[in-house]
Amino acid sequence: MLETLYHALSVAAARQLGLVTRAQMARLGTGPAAIDRLKEAKLLRELIDDVFQLPGNLTGFTYAYAYAAWLALDPERFCWERPRSPAEDAVLSHHSAARLHGLGTLSPMATMFTTPQARHAPRGVGLQVDRLAPEDITNVEGIAVTTVHRTILDLVRFPFDRDDIARVLHDALRLDAVDLRAIHDAMVPLSPRYGHPADGAAFLRYFLPDLVPASLSPRNLRAWARLAAPDDVAVIQARITAVLGDVRATVEDDEAVEAVSRDVAAEIVGRLRRR
Incomplete structure (x- = not known):
């Protein structure tokens, strides 16, 4: 009988990062005495109040404790019922x-x-x-x-x-x-x-x-430049926009040209000022 109950617990826990609550176990027919026997046999470990972890699962403690707390917020329902x-x-x-x-x-x-x-x-x-x-x-x-x-x-x-x-x-x-x-x-x-x-x-x-700007990804280096030196970015952007004047005449999407000039200007300022 205990083996049958434990199999049911294992199946449920497998869908819940290896965890099961006391209330869920009660729904599966596992009473307090059976829980105590499983704990004594080290087949259940109480991770937090009334939430148990089955041995052998690979969930790290950081994730297991967080998920256990989530289960404890609605302990009677299984994860697939929420x-x-x-x-x-x-x-x-x-x-x-x-x-x-x-x-x-x-x-x-x-x-x-x-x-x-x-x-x-x-x-x-x-x-x-x-x-x-x-x-x-x-x-x-x-x-x-x-x-x-x-x-x-x-x-x-x-x-x-x-x-x-x-x-x-x-x-x-x-x-x-x-x-x-x-x-x-x-x-x-x-x-x-x-x-x-x-x-x-x-x-x-x-x-x-x-913060060392050189450690930033390209997108965040550009963002850093716009925040740290907006005037420098604006000056270089104006020059790039002037250079792109001929291109602008053949491109209908002015916003795209504006975005390119802004990004290139920020990239230049970021790369020149990063340390």
């Missing part, structure tokens, strides 16, 4: 998302999720009630998590201090996991409330004083 759209369910966010993305060195805190409506939070889990757009969500090792871009904005609004955000932003740029220009544009409206500079050059000095 909303198919992550935006309608709980999404790992804030410092927990940063940790999953491998960004920064934020102190351990309650596992944080963003959820569209208030719900009970088990011990060790924090909730932010907000509705995420689909483009704010990605998937990492089977876990729905906020994108790096959204994660950084959430850390600003939480708020974390400058040093914490700076380390996360620096790591995100090192991994080319975020667009520097896009993150600056998104943080400008937050500047009056949270006290960071809105001006591009001041923003770089505030959050990224030790």
